[in-house]
Amino acid sequence: xxxxxxxxLTTNKIICSIKSNLLMLLFIPFFGLILHAEDFxxxxxxxxxxxxxxxxxxxxxxxxxxxxxxxxFFNFDxxxxxxxxxxxxxxxxxxxxxxxxxxxxxxxxPLKAGRVEVALKLQKRVTxxxxxxxxxxxxxxxxxxxxxxxxxxxxxxxxxEVKNLPVKAQLxxxxxxxxxxxxxxxxxxxxxxxxxxxxxKGYPPLLKNIIPKEHNFTLFKExxxxxxxxxxxxxxxxxxxxxxxSHKENFQLKxxxxxxxxxxxxxxxxxxxxxxxxxxxxxxxxxxxDKEDSPKPLRSDFEWVGNFFSYLxxxxxxxxxANLLKWQKRSDSTEATxxxxxIQHSKDEKELLTLLIATxxxxxxxxxxxxxxxxxxxxxxxxxxxxxxxxEEQK
Amino acid sequence: MNPKLIQLKAELSKAVIGQENMIEALIIGLLCEGHILIxxxxxxxxxxxxxxxxxxxxxxxxxxxxxPDLLPSDIIGAQIYNPKEHTFSIKQGPIFTHLLLAxxxxxxxxxxxxxxxxxxxxxxxxxxxxxxKLEAPFLVMxxxxxxxxxxxxxxxxxxxxxxxxxxxxxHNSEEDELAIMRKGALKKFQPIETVWSQEDLQTLQKELxxxxxxxxxxxxxxxxxxxxxxPERFGLNIGDNIMYGASPRASIDLYRASRAKxxxxxxxxxxxxxxxxxxxxxxxxxxxxxxxxxxxxVTSDEIISQIVETLPLP
Numbered sequence: 001x002x003x004x005x006x007x008x009l010t011t012n013k014i015i016c017s018i019k020s021n022l023l024m025l026l027f028i029p030f031f032g033l034i035l036h037a038e039d040f041x042x043x044x045x046x047x048x049x050x051x052x053x054x055x056x057x058x059x060x061x062x063x064x065x066x067x068x069x070x071x072x073f074f075n076f077d078x079x080x081x082x083x084x085x086x087x088x089x090x091x092x093x094x095x096x097x098x099x100x101x102x103x104x105x106x107x108x109x110p111l112k113a114g115r116v117e118v119a120l121k122l123q124k125r126v127t128x129x130x131x132x133x134x135x136x137x138x139x140x141x142x143x144x145x146x147x148x149x150x151x152x153x154x155x156x157x158x159x160x161e162v163k164n165l166p167v168k169a170q171l172x173x174x175x176x177x178x179x180x181x182x183x184x185x186x187x188x189x190x191x192x193x194x195x196x197x198x199x200x201k202g203y204p205p206l207l208k209n210i211i212p213k214e215h216n217f218t219l220f221k222e223x224x225x226x227x228x229x230x231x232x233x234x235x236x237x238x239x240x241x242x243x244x245x246s247h248k249e250n251f252q253l254k255x256x257x258x259x260x261x262x263x264x265x266x267x268x269x270x271x272x273x274x275x276x277x278x279x280x281x282x283x284x285x286x287x288x289x290d291k292e293d294s295p296k297p298l299r300s301d302f303e304w305v306g307n308f309f310s311y312l313x314x315x316x317x318x319x320x321x322a323n324l325l326k327w328q329k330r331s332d333s334t335e336a337t338x339x340x341x342x343i344q345h346s347k348d349e350k351e352l353l354t355l356l357i358a359t360x361x362x363x364x365x366x367x368x369x370x371x372x373x374x375x376x377x378x379x380x381x382x383x384x385x386x387x388x389x390x391x392e393e394q395k
Numbered sequence: 396m397n398p399k400l401i402q403l404k405a406e407l408s409k410a411v412i413g414q415e416n417m418i419e420a421l422i423i424g425l426l427c428e429g430h431i432l433i434x435x436x437x438x439x440x441x442x443x444x445x446x447x448x449x450x451x452x453x454x455x456x457x458x459x460x461x462x463p464d465l466l467p468s469d470i471i472g473a474q475i476y477n478p479k480e481h482t483f484s485i486k487q488g489p490i491f492t493h494l495l496l497a498x499x500x501x502x503x504x505x506x507x508x509x510x511x512x513x514x515x516x517x518x519x520x521x522x523x524x525x526x527x528k529l530e531a532p533f534l535v536m537x538x539x540x541x542x543x544x545x546x547x548x549x550x551x552x553x554x555x556x557x558x559x560x561x562x563x564x565x566h567n568s569e570e571d572e573l574a575i576m577r578k579g580a581l582k583k584f585q586p587i588e589t590v591w592s593q594e595d596l597q598t599l600q601k602e603l604x605x606x607x608x609x610x611x612x613x614x615x616x617x618x619x620x621x622x623x624x625x626p627e628r629f630g631l632n633i634g635d636n637i638m639y640g641a642s643p644r645a646s647i648d649l650y651r652a653s654r655a656k657x658x659x660x661x662x663x664x665x666x667x668x669x670x671x672x673x674x675x676x677x678x679x680x681x682x683x684x685x686x687x688x689x690x691x692x693v694t695s696d697e698i699i700s701q702i703v704e705t706l707p708l709p
Contacts, residue, residue, distance in 0.1 A: 357671030358704035
């Protein structure tokens with residue numbers, strides 16, 4: 001099928017439904033697209049195709065699965081190139097297995113004039129319900145990969161005819177500039193904070209040298225802070241340039257002019273920071289420097305004494321705690337009556353039996369047997385004999 | 396002593412020299428259907444004893460080495476997917492045995508310990524949607540390193556409570572060591588023969604029920620357990636050393652183990668000495684020591700000894 005949609009369209013929507021065994025050929029001159037695919041239909045939408053340099057173009061790709069016999073997944077992205085920059089602003093995966101519905105949205109900024117080709121890469125991944133079930137049966141420690149059959153879908157490049165900016169411009173988009181200087185007066189070499197903020201919608205307004213290189217004061221500058229948010233309505237930017245100026249005498253910051261072009265209105269404009277005069281109060285440079293090589297401290301520092309005593313207290317507390325337990329254990333053990341004394345103080349066979357059971361049943365097995373015989377079966381050995389034998393063993 | 400028990404002990408002595416405590420604890424565990432926790436350093440014939448016991452009894456035995464990366468499915472088994480037939484089949488784990496040696500149980504994280512201990516309690520395994528009853532007898536002998544060693548996950552008190560006895564295995568005496576050295580070096584250990592059948596074990600388990608316990612002895616047992624919870628009631632000044640006393644499961648295990656010990660000693664009634672023989676093993680892992688006690692180096696064995704020494708014999 002060959003269809004010419006014409007160059008006048010700003011939005012092109014092409015829906016192709018391609019059955020599994022049907023090879024269909026599409027030729028869309030606007031993009032120069034020729035598609036070869038199966039099992040799904042798709043649509044490509046773009047905002048326009050003849051942008052200015054750094055003017056945003058919106059690209060949307062929507063895919064709908066048409067063959068529910070399979071389980072499909074898709075990967076889509078643009079190929080990187082120095083001719084353009086891009087950002088994915090949306091990737092929605094809706095629908096269910098067998099009925100995949102995927103939508104990708106991109107924001108593209110062409111960076112050079114003339115014919116620019118934006119390369120698209122689409123990958124189709126086919127799997128089955130069983131493979132999905134198998135991959136789910138794994139766990140954290142036993143990962144089971146999803147097995148898919150991947151195939152690259154060949155998409156022709158998207159062609160852009162990029163126009164040069166009608167005027168020389170540093171910024172492209174709709175921006176405004178604010179600046180802030182707290183004081184126009186300072187002492188010699190005192191830093192004067194100076195801040196420029198550029199906000200607006202368009203290509204991120206990052207400038208290498210916002211203040212002209214030729215100046216007679218000392219310039220301190222930080223890396224600019226960038227806040228950019230890309231959406232289907234463009235890129236919103238807030239860029240903050242923080243600087244400080246310093247000099248030994250009165251000086252002037254010349255007018256700062258930033259040329260800009262708004263592709264929407266096709267008008268150029270200039271962002272301006274008017275010239276600024278700074279008054280510097282002279283002071284004796286000598287007062288800024290210590291007169292002595294090693295001046296004495298303003299007050300005596302006895303902090304080390306406090307530190308020393310705190311360490312000492314902590315050490316003593318730890319030492320005492322550790323040793324108190326040892327001392328207590330030692331006193332406990334010294335208080336404990338030796339076994340021989342306990343045996344000697346046993347009044348009858350039951351008391352002695354209790355003592356032996358409590359001490360070590362295995363060690364006094366024979367004596368326990370004898371005492372049991374004595375208590376329950378009127379055994380032959382007497383209490384005194386057993387006690388005597390035990391005392392002898394203890395020696 | 397019952398001739399069958401004498402025969403079993405004699406058979407085991409062919410392969411294991413010394414370690415009477417451990418052997419006796421295993422037999423008590425078998426008779427009472429209780430599990431045994433053994434604490435001790437490696438190389439003290441733990442695996443040899445379990446293997447010898449399983450051979451002597453004609454039972455199946457398996458060993459699991461617990462490691463930090465072990466998973467519950469490594470113990471109980473798992474459902475394996477068969478991509479050809481699109482079906483799941485069940486692969487049973489090493490838990491399906493009679494005697495299981497769980498080596499260094501405290502090297503594995505809590506989820507694995509829980510998986511094992513749940514099976515020990517329920518004697519049933521659930522894999523996927525299917526439940527399997529474990530064949531009797533089922534005895535777990537778990538070993539653990541002393542907790543002072545690094546790289547271990549201490550067993551929580553609730554899980555320790557499921558072990559009937561905790562045995563401390565020590566090195567053999569010099570005489571035993573000499574015998575082991577000679578027999579080991581000269582490969583003179585005799586093969587173990589099956590001397591018991593499962594029916595013999597069942598007969599002995601039934602015989603255990605006939606061992607009489609006097610009510611006074613029963614009350615003495617309860618007093619011993621209560622003393623671990625409320626020592627002051629019995630005039631013991633050890634309350635500061637105990638955070639939690641023994642559970643009711645300890646009373647049940649003490650009752651069963653004392654009867655088994657009496658049977659092993661050839662008695663048909665339980666005496667206080669039978670309780671004395673087993674009480675340390677039954678209670679030492681169930682008494683939770685307070686911080687003060689641990690700082691002072693007091694052990695649960697010392698506390699048990701104090702309790703036994705203080706309570707009058709019936």
